[in-house]
Amino acid sequence: MDILKKIKEKKAVIGVIGLGYVGLPLVIxxxxxxxxxxxxxxxxxKVKKLLNGETYIRDIPPRSIRNTYSNFKPTxxxxxxxxxxxxxxxxxxxxxxxxxxxxxxxxxxAKVISKYxxxxxxxxxxxxxxxxxxxxxxxxxxxxxxxKAGKDFYLSFxxxxxxxxxxxxxxxxxxxxVGGYSKKCLEMxxxxxxxxxxxxxxxxxxxxxxxxxxxxTYRAVNIALVNxxxxxxxxxxxxxxxxxxxxxxxxxGFQAFYPGPGLGGHCIPIDxxxxxxxxxxxxxRARFIELAGEINSSIPYYVVNKTIEALxxxxxxxxxxxxxxxxxxxxxxxxxxxxxxxxxxxELYERxxxxxxxxxxxIPIAPKMRKWNIKKKSVSLTSxxxxxxxxxxxxxxxxxxxxxxxxxxxxLIIDTRNLFGNIKSKKIVKA
Numbered sequence: 001m002d003i004l005k006k007i008k009e010k011k012a013v014i015g016v017i018g019l020g021y022v023g024l025p026l027v028i029x030x031x032x033x034x035x036x037x038x039x040x041x042x043x044x045x046k047v048k049k050l051l052n053g054e055t056y057i058r059d060i061p062p063r064s065i066r067n068t069y070s071n072f073k074p075t076x077x078x079x080x081x082x083x084x085x086x087x088x089x090x091x092x093x094x095x096x097x098x099x100x101x102x103x104x105x106x107x108x109x110a111k112v113i114s115k116y117x118x119x120x121x122x123x124x125x126x127x128x129x130x131x132x133x134x135x136x137x138x139x140x141x142x143x144x145x146x147x148k149a150g151k152d153f154y155l156s157f158x159x160x161x162x163x164x165x166x167x168x169x170x171x172x173x174x175x176x177x178v179g180g181y182s183k184k185c186l187e188m189x190x191x192x193x194x195x196x197x198x199x200x201x202x203x204x205x206x207x208x209x210x211x212x213x214x215x216x217t218y219r220a221v222n223i224a225l226v227n228x229x230x231x232x233x234x235x236x237x238x239x240x241x242x243x244x245x246x247x248x249x250x251x252x253g254f255q256a257f258y259p260g261p262g263l264g265g266h267c268i269p270i271d272x273x274x275x276x277x278x279x280x281x282x283x284x285r286a287r288f289i290e291l292a293g294e295i296n297s298s299i300p301y302y303v304v305n306k307t308i309e310a311l312x313x314x315x316x317x318x319x320x321x322x323x324x325x326x327x328x329x330x331x332x333x334x335x336x337x338x339x340x341x342x343x344x345x346x347e348l349y350e351r352x353x354x355x356x357x358x359x360x361x362x363i364p365i366a367p368k369m370r371k372w373n374i375k376k377k378s379v380s381l382t383s384x385x386x387x388x389x390x391x392x393x394x395x396x397x398x399x400x401x402x403x404x405x406x407x408x409x410x411x412l413i414i415d416t417r418n419l420f421g422n423i424k425s426k427k428i429v430k431a
Contacts, residue, residue, distance in 0.1 A: 003085050003120045003154075007192050010034045015084035017109055019046055019074060021266065021336060022126060022160040023090035024060060029171045029196045031068035038084065039074040050074040058335040058362055059164055082116040086192060088124045089113075090160065092266070094370055099273050099293070101130060103137070110141040117145040122154040122188050128212050128271050130278035133157075134205035135181055150182035156189035157205040159212030164265075165334035175200050179208030216271040217289060222257040223268070224292035227299050230259040234306075239430070241418040261395045261416040261431075262299045262341030264330025269296070269339045300344040304352070306431035307391060307414050314412060316390055319353030324379065324389040326406075327396020328360040332417075335362035342395040343372040357389075361400050383409045394419045 006012035014030050016023045019041040031037045041047055049056055051074060053066040065072075081087060091105040106127055113123060123142060125134050134157040139149045149155040158178045163169060175198045180186030186201055193199045202208050226240065233240040240259060248256040263269040273293060276286040308318050330340040337343070342358065349356045358366070359381045366376045379385055381401075386392065386409040394401070397417035407413065407420065413428045420428050 003122060004188065004191065006085055007122075007188070007195075010195070012085040012192075013038065013083060014086045014088065015040060015081055016088045016090060017041075017078075017113075018090035018092075018127075019043075019050070020090065020092070021057060021059075021164055022162050023088075024057060025162060025171055026088065026090060026126070026160075027072055028060065028064050028068055031071035033195050035071060035195070037068075037072050038080055039072065040076070040078055040081070041074065042076060044076055047074045047076050057164075078112050079116065081113060082118065085120070086122045086124070087113055088126060090126045093127045093129050093270070093274070095270050095273055100277050101274050103129070103133070106133070107137065107141060110138050111144075114142050114145040117142060117147055117153060119147060119152045122156065122185075122192065124156045124158055124189055124192070126158055126160045128159055128216070128267060128274070129209060130213070130274040131206040131209040132278065133209060134179075139181065150185055154185040154188045155181040155205075156185050157208045158189060158193060159208060161212075161215075164336045165331060172197055177202060177208045177211050179203070179205040181205060210275075213271050213275045216267045217275060217292075219257070220263065220268045220272045220296065221288055221292045222255070223259070223263060224295040226257050226259045228295050231302060234430075241421075241430075258418075259416075260299070260341070261303050261393075262344060263296045264338070264340040264342075265336070266338045300341050300348060303345060303393070303414065303416055303431045304348045306429060307349070307393065308352070310412055310414065310429045311391060314390075318349070321390040322355045322388065323349050323357075323391045323393060324386070325356060325358040325393045325395050326360075326381075326401060326419075327394065327398055328358050328363045328366060328378070329396050329398070332397050333362070333399050337363055337367065337369065340395075343369065343374065345393065345395060346374055346376075347372070360396070361398060381406075386410050 013036045015038045016027050017040045019039045027037050027039045053062055055062050055065055089109055091109050094102045096102045125138055139155055147153050158176055161174050176193050177200045178189045178193055179202045180189055190199050190201050230240045244256050247254055272289040276289040279286045311318050311321055325342055328337050328342045346356050357379045360378050364378050366374045391412045392410045393414040394417050397419040403420045403423055407425050410427055414431050415428055416431050
């Protein structure tokens, strides 16, 4: 039976490499539609949890794992790739210390796949990357198998659009862009994803790759704008949050973006730099992207300076202060700490000699990240604990944080998320 018929009859076996915030929801989506799915990951702890019906992602309840038992098998044995009909790559694409693409996870994964690649395989890359990755880099590695893309196997790109914590949009109701190395590759990938959501076919993998980077660059640039305006409004004694609320009442021509302590998450702080790096290959400088990156990267320093000023007004030195950061997750009500600006804030405060703790109801123990390993545990948010810190810094505005309770017992509050809204208090400093 050819792969097209297998996909149409839901007899194709799908392998998903990378069982994180992108891969695991994808596994569940296909399994719920009746496909047999094998999830591959190098993390034995993740695989063991899944085999026990447990979850490690707050958005995915244990019942979602257990309900797919008949169709889903997690494993660390990549030799099983040879038995797949479809292989979907969902591995990280971070930046290195020089803000250049770190493609080792994608390329190493591709090398493993090439060992087990066979005729008829459909390989799909979902990891966000620069235009040309699929058609050039990934294709080159996979063809080391001796097989040819578009002839012996099918090669496609379909960018993930996962938004952790979003209760309105998920895989099933978010349109999916699909691009193929050839017309037949596009046909294959479209029919595959038509099983789980509405697909948006485009003319090439490069268009699909560029579309994803445009989505996140748009957000990064606009967040940089409001972050810069936040600083200007501070100088002018204007509340940026009130300004945004007023501006967004216009029913057309305006979309609200909000300032914060910096950029976080797996996309916005990273993806635009993939494009600016690739642009240099064409002797082009992506100045908007570079400027937005410069502004957003500077915001944690601004927050720390506002903290120093506020402590000085209380005749306190930051070097002798105890600081509690509220929120380690990169955004409201998620347990995802990837690229969270809270890590940078902790680093900067400790560089000045402050003793720093954090509270996050969703992250009891700070995980080791690619860049940071702070080795801290979340402290309880009790009245006694709040009162013993010289400063409370709101980095993430989780719904569970009661602003009135915090304000009552805090000595000083640095609010980067407008958690305290219109509460009037000399203790509160917006930053």
